[in-house]
Amino acid sequence: MGRVQDKVVFITGAARGQGRAHAVRLAEEGADIIGVDLCANIATNDYPLATREDLDETVRQVEKLGRRMFAAQADVREPAVLAGAVSQGVAELGRLDAVVAQAGICPLGSQDAQAFLDAVAVDFNGVVHAVQAALPHLPDGASIVATGSVAGLLPGATDNPANGFGGMGYSWAKRAVASFVHDLAVTLAPRRIRANAVHPANCNTDMLNSDVMYRAFRPDLENPTREDALVTFPAMQAMPVGFVEPEDIADMVLFLVSDESRFVTGMQMRVDAGSYVKNRPQQPSF
Numbered sequence: 313m314g315r316v317q318d319k320v321v322f323i324t325g326a327a328r329g330q331g332r333a334h335a336v337r338l339a340e341e342g343a344d345i346i347g348v349d350l351c352a353n354i355a356t357n358d359y360p361l362a363t364r365e366d367l368d369e370t371v372r373q374v375e376k377l378g379r380r381m382f383a384a385q386a387d388v389r390e391p392a393v394l395a396g397a398v399s400q401g402v403a404e405l406g407r408l409d410a411v412v413a414q415a416g417i418c419p420l421g422s423q424d425a426q427a428f429l430d431a432v433a434v435d436f437n438g439v440v441h442a443v444q445a446a447l448p449h450l451p452d453g454a455s456i457v458a459t460g461s462v463a464g465l466l467p468g469a470t471d472n473p474a475n476g477f478g479g480m481g482y483s484w485a486k487r488a489v490a491s492f493v494h495d496l497a498v499t500l501a502p503r504r505i506r507a508n509a510v511h512p513a514n515c516n517t518d519m520l521n522s523d524v525m526y527r528a529f530r531p532d533l534e535n536p537t538r539e540d541a542l543v544t545f546p547a548m549q550a551m552p553v554g555f556v557e558p559e560d561i562a563d564m565v566l567f568l569v570s571d572e573s574r575f576v577t578g579m580q581m582r583v584d585a586g587s588y589v590k591n592r593p594q595q596p597s598f
Contacts, residue, residue: 314342315570320405322346322398324388324442325415327362329517330459332370333558334412334565339379341566346401346408347371348386348394349415354434356427356478357419359522380405388415388438395445408449410569413442413458419478420470420524431481436488443496452503457568458493459561460511461486462548462584466591469548475528486511490580497578506577508568513584514545514555550586 321338325331326347335345351364367383374381382401386393402408416435419427439458446456463469464486471483489509496507514520521538529544530536545554564583567573582588 314340315566315572316410317342319343319409319569320346320402320407321410321412321569322348322401322408322442322446323412323414324348324394324438325362326370326383327351327364327366328370329362329519330512330515330558330561331412331414332366332373333562334414335370335381336373336377337559337562337566338569339374339377339381341570342379343569344379344405345374345381346398346405347381347383348388348397349383350387351385354417354419354430356422356424356430357417358421358524359518361417362518388413388441389433391441391444394441398445398449402449407451408446408454409451410455411442411446411450411457412565412569413439413456415442416459416461416519418470418482418519418525420475420482420528422476422478425477427476427478428481428484431478432485432488435482435485436492439489439492450505452505453574454503454505455569455573456493456496456500456505456507457565458489458507458509460489460493460509460580462511462513462582462587465490465511465580465582465588466548474531479528493580494578501577504574506568506573506575508573508577508579508581510561510564510568511580511582511584511588512556512561513549513582513587515561516555516557520545520555548587548591549584550590553585556583556585
């Protein structure tokens with residue numbers, strides 16, 4: 313028996329990166345998956361987003377593990393569309409036990425006000441819409457996990473003016489996710505539904521491995537390459553690493569979805585190689 317045996321988990325942004333890692337790791341431990349992704353680009357986001365082929369590959373990897381996956385193209389900015397996809401998935405798989413609100417973009421560098429709005433709409437509104445879509449189907453004792461970012465918790469990171477209005481929107485959205493989860497945990501506690509946020513450091517996905525991110529890490533170069541950026545990736549972390557892997561985040565998500573965390577709620581779970589404590593080394597509150 314796996315750690316999440318026969319649970320059904322709804323994951324947004326499931327086509328690649330962290331979303332795919334969550335789907336595969338949970339399937340390894342016995343879960344079936346309802347997975348959605350936009351599978352299209354957003355104009356203000358200056359790197360390609362996932363495709364339908366990426367989502368199909370996630371399905372293939374889940375099914376290879378002997379688990380089922382219902383997959384649909386759905387935009388987390390559209391609550392009715394998202395709710396419809398969840399209802400279809402529940403009808404096919406029979407239940408819903410957890411939500412992983414993972415979908416996100418990082419439109420760094422844009423001075424277009426729309427980039428701020430797009431980041432907020434996907435990275436924060438998308439989390440709220442995922443919870444709204446799932447809540448009617450969730451039983452008592454369910455789990456909600458939202459993806460934040462340690463960069464959103466550190467002033468001067470993605471909200472540095474050099475990163476444009478898109479960076480400001482990303483930071484705002486990730487801070488708002490942290491606040492939302494904190495109060496959502498109180499709201500849902502009478503039903504023993506727990507709500508937690510996971511805040512990664514640099515994560516080895518397409519978002520990090522993009523030209524716009526290389527420019528953010530190497531503003532001293534006109535057209536930096538990944539090799540140029542690699543030397544600066546470790547600057548934020550206390551541990552001597554440039555990034556964490558999607559699978560490192562998936563292990564935390566697995567814990568939060570599993571019954572092992574049945575009394576863990578309202579937490580800001582940083583998987584950040586010490587980024588937060590290095591950059592904000594205040595003493596903990598008691």
